[in-house]
Amino acid sequence: MVDTTTQQNINKQLFQKLELAYFCVDHSMVVKDVSSNLSQYGFTDVCEGGNIEDFVDFMVGLDSHTEIDLPLVASPSGIPISVSLLPSEEQLTVLIANASVQAEQRQKLQQQANENELLVYQQKKLMAELERASAELERKNLQLEEASRLQTSFLSGVSHEFRTPLTSIIGYTNLVRKDLRHVSEQMVPRIAKTDDSQSYLRAVQRSSKHLLSLVENLLDHGKLDSNEIVIRPKRTDIAEVFEDAAILLHPLSTTKNIEFEVETNFSSPAFAVTDDSRLRQCLINLVGNAIKFTDTGSVTLSVDWKDDILDVAIRDTGPGISEEDLQKIRLPFWQAADTGKAGTGLGLTITERLIEMMGGELRIESKLGEGTHVHFALPMPAAPEGDSPVEQTNAEAVPLKLLLVEDDSDIADLVWMMLSERGVDVVHVANGALALDALNDDSFDIVLMDIHMPIMSGYDAIQELRARGDETPVVVMSASAMEADREKAELLGCQAYLTKPVDVDDIMNIADAVLSS
Amino acid sequence: MSKKKICMVGDFSVGKTSLTQKFVNNVFSEKYLTTIGVKIDTANVGHTKLIVWDVAGRDSLSSINASYLVGAAGVVLVADGSRPHTVDDLNDIWSTVTQRIGDVPAVVALNKADLDDWGVGDDKVTEFRSLGWDVFNTSAKNGQNVPELFERLVEKINA
Ligand SMILES: Nc1nc2c(ncn2[C@@H]2O[C@H](COP(=O)(O)OP(=O)(O)O)[C@@H](O)[C@H]2O)c(=O)[nH]1
Ligand SMILES: [Mg+2]
Numbered sequence: 001m002v003d004t005t006t007q008q009n010i011n012k013q014l015f016q017k018l019e020l021a022y023f024c025v026d027h028s029m030v031v032k033d034v035s036s037n038l039s040q041y042g043f044t045d046v047c048e049g050g051n052i053e054d055f056v057d058f059m060v061g062l063d064s065h066t067e068i069d070l071p072l073v074a075s076p077s078g079i080p081i082s083v084s085l086l087p088s089e090e091q092l093t094v095l096i097a098n099a100s101v102q103a104e105q106r107q108k109l110q111q112q113a114n115e116n117e118l119l120v121y122q123q124k125k126l127m128a129e130l131e132r133a134s135a136e137l138e139r140k141n142l143q144l145e146e147a148s149r150l151q152t153s154f155l156s157g158v159s160h161e162f163r164t165p166l167t168s169i170i171g172y173t174n175l176v177r178k179d180l181r182h183v184s185e186q187m188v189p190r191i192a193k194t195d196d197s198q199s200y201l202r203a204v205q206r207s208s209k210h211l212l213s214l215v216e217n218l219l220d221h222g223k224l225d226s227n228e229i230v231i232r233p234k235r236t237d238i239a240e241v242f243e244d245a246a247i248l249l250h251p252l253s254t255t256k257n258i259e260f261e262v263e264t265n266f267s268s269p270a271f272a273v274t275d276d277s278r279l280r281q282c283l284i285n286l287v288g289n290a291i292k293f294t295d296t297g298s299v300t301l302s303v304d305w306k307d308d309i310l311d312v313a314i315r316d317t318g319p320g321i322s323e324e325d326l327q328k329i330r331l332p333f334w335q336a337a338d339t340g341k342a343g344t345g346l347g348l349t350i351t352e353r354l355i356e357m358m359g360g361e362l363r364i365e366s367k368l369g370e371g372t373h374v375h376f377a378l379p380m381p382a383a384p385e386g387d388s389p390v391e392q393t394n395a396e397a398v399p400l401k402l403l404l405v406e407d408d409s410d411i412a413d414l415v416w417m418m419l420s421e422r423g424v425d426v427v428h429v430a431n432g433a434l435a436l437d438a439l440n441d442d443s444f445d446i447v448l449m450d451i452h453m454p455i456m457s458g459y460d461a462i463q464e465l466r467a468r469g470d471e472t473p474v475v476v477m478s479a480s481a482m483e484a485d486r487e488k489a490e491l492l493g494c495q496a497y498l499t500k501p502v503d504v505d506d507i508m509n510i511a512d513a514v515l516s517s
Numbered sequence: 518m519s520k521k522k523i524c525m526v527g528d529f530s531v532g533k534t535s536l537t538q539k540f541v542n543n544v545f546s547e548k549y550l551t552t553i554g555v556k557i558d559t560a561n562v563g564h565t566k567l568i569v570w571d572v573a574g575r576d577s578l579s580s581i582n583a584s585y586l587v588g589a590a591g592v593v594l595v596a597d598g599s600r601p602h603t604v605d606d607l608n609d610i611w612s613t614v615t616q617r618i619g620d621v622p623a624v625v626a627l628n629k630a631d632l633d634d635w636g637v638g639d640d641k642v643t644e645f646r647s648l649g650w651d652v653f654n655t656s657a658k659n660g661q662n663v664p665e666l667f668e669r670l671v672e673k674i675n676a
Binding site: 061063071073099117 | 520557582585
């Protein structure tokens with residue numbers, strides 16, 4: 001049992017240790033007693049008889065009957081305190097203790113925990129954003145791919161549309177040139193005039209041919225992009241391929257007055273298994289480029305075939321390519337800005353892809369002012385002796401079979417060329433009598449008939465044909481635009497009447513219409 | 518002059534301390550210092566002396582100590598508009614308030630309105646309004662709607 005004195009001592013000790021302060025209020029919140037150390041917590045001027053709410057903010061709103069603990073309150077002095085409201089019958093005692101130690105511990109712990117949680121939250125948010133961003137990127141990528149696919153298919157479509165009229169421009173200018181030559185032979189005084197026309201026509205043809213080759217490059221690019229080009233290796237005399245390339249390119253080097261040499265370690269016949277037309281395309285492109293960009297000196301094509309590998313190197317003494325341009329040169333549609341050489345910028349892209357498809361890799365080494373060295377190697381096994389050419393399997397639809405009856409061999413050639421391009425199987429005869437023979441021996445889907453021909457005219461031939469009971473559809477093709485001729489053709493049961501110069505599209509459209517009816 | 522006690526309640530780091538400091542002392546700090554326990558400030562609004570209890574937020578270690586709420590005439594429910602879950606948490610916090618001190622006047626501060634990544638839907642605002650709360654988009658940083666927030670609460674308390 002602790003006596004009163006001891007109790008008082010303990011209390012004193014406790015008060016000092018906890019730095020306890022206090023005040024007492026009656027039930028009307030009037031201050032009755034204040035400990036002397038209360039001001040150490042910043043509660044100053046608390047005087048007996050006053051209302052506690054006027055001195056101590058935290059007392060506002062509290063009542064004198066409720067026991068309550070308020071831990072960790074920041075006191076006006078800045079010292080954290082814990083406050084206990086202890087009501088009794090007569091009064092409310094409010095005990096205030098120094099809670100610095102507790103607050104400090106708590107502060108560290110809480111700060112850490114809260115900061116961690118915020119960090120985790122931010123991280124999650126960032127991750128989600130990253131995911132969104134990458135999904136967005138992916139979507140954009142797909143869009144780009146789609147756009148590029150559309151672009152390619154648009155280019156292919158347009159190129160295809162260009163090709164036919166170009167072919168016919170080239171064909172018809174050819175015919176006009178031949179006509180002019182004929183005229184100049186007969187009419188001596190006008191020779192100068194026709195000479196001019198000849199050279200103009202040559203210019204038209206040159207430009208058209210250039211356009212055609214660009215269009216063909218665009219078409220190839222489109223096919224490569226959509227994986228439509230297939231490499232078809234077959235037994236090939238590769239010596240012939242290189243000779244062809246040399247023959248084709250020599251005129252080009254001669255006009256530029258540069259040397260062009262071909263060195264091979266084999267001679268004809270050298271049978272290997274390869275896609276000769278694609279190989280030829282690569283050679284013409286690469287050597288053509290070398291000649292195009294070399295203005296003095298030489299271009300050398302050296303070929304080495306051994307151990308089933310064909311090694312091709314093309315060296316030129318041209319201006320060379322800067323390191324920066326070497327990076328871009330393989331991009332489709334890229335062109336060196338200052339060369340002034342025309343092209344689509346597709347040749348190299350196409351060649352590189354073709355070489356890859358044939359199992360090789362195109363390497364280009366160059367330095368400005370030191371010429372360019374282009375190199376590629378292809379796997380190229382020798383063809384077994386006596387092996388017959390591997391047949392190209394063409395699983396396409398059966399081609400349209402057309403009988404072309406035309407006495408002018410130039411026009412016949414032209415129409416034949418244009419129709420063959422469209423995959424039509426064309427048989428050509430020169431007059432009505434021969435046409436009847438041909439129709440006797442063979443069957444055709446359609447006949448394309450000129451009217452004015454020697455031996456037997458078109459009309460006579462059609463009449464005879466119908467008399468035989470042969471109902472093969474006939475399309476008349478005539479230089480005459482006279483209505484009477486058209487009517488006559490109709491009368492004879494012809495399916496259509498075309499006026500020269502005929503448009504191959506018209507022929508194809510009529511053929512489609514006739515055959516589907 | 519009448520004295521009224523109000524409490525700032527809401528999750529940690531939503532800006533309770535910042536709103537109080539902006540309103541009372543017109544200061545703002547980017548630095549985050551967790552409030553421990555409670556800090557008491559005063560400000561005069563019209564003829565009312567407001568005793569603002571800036572209470573430690575609800576966090577992973579503890580929920581709001583309801584003893585601090587005793588005697589409050591109203592509360593400011595604070596959420597961080599850029600952290601949507603702090604907005605959702607207001608419903609829970611409100612039930613803590615009502616359990617201890619009943620249905621006192623309340624205003625809502627959707628704080629940090631100056632930030633770009635705002636994540637509060639209109640439906641949430643509509644829900645809060647239907648509970649009888651006035652909703653303010655506030656920013657302790659640029660002061661947007663800060664006086665309005667406290668003035669509105671005082672109006673409601675004195676009504
Ligand atoms: N941008 C912005 N940041 C704020 C705003 N209010 C508070 N903050 C920041 O948010 C963090 C937490 O604020 P604080 O007032 O301590 O939040 P409490 O835990 O609710 O008291 C601090 O880093 C503040 O600087 C605001 O309106 N806008
Ligand atoms: Mg705080």
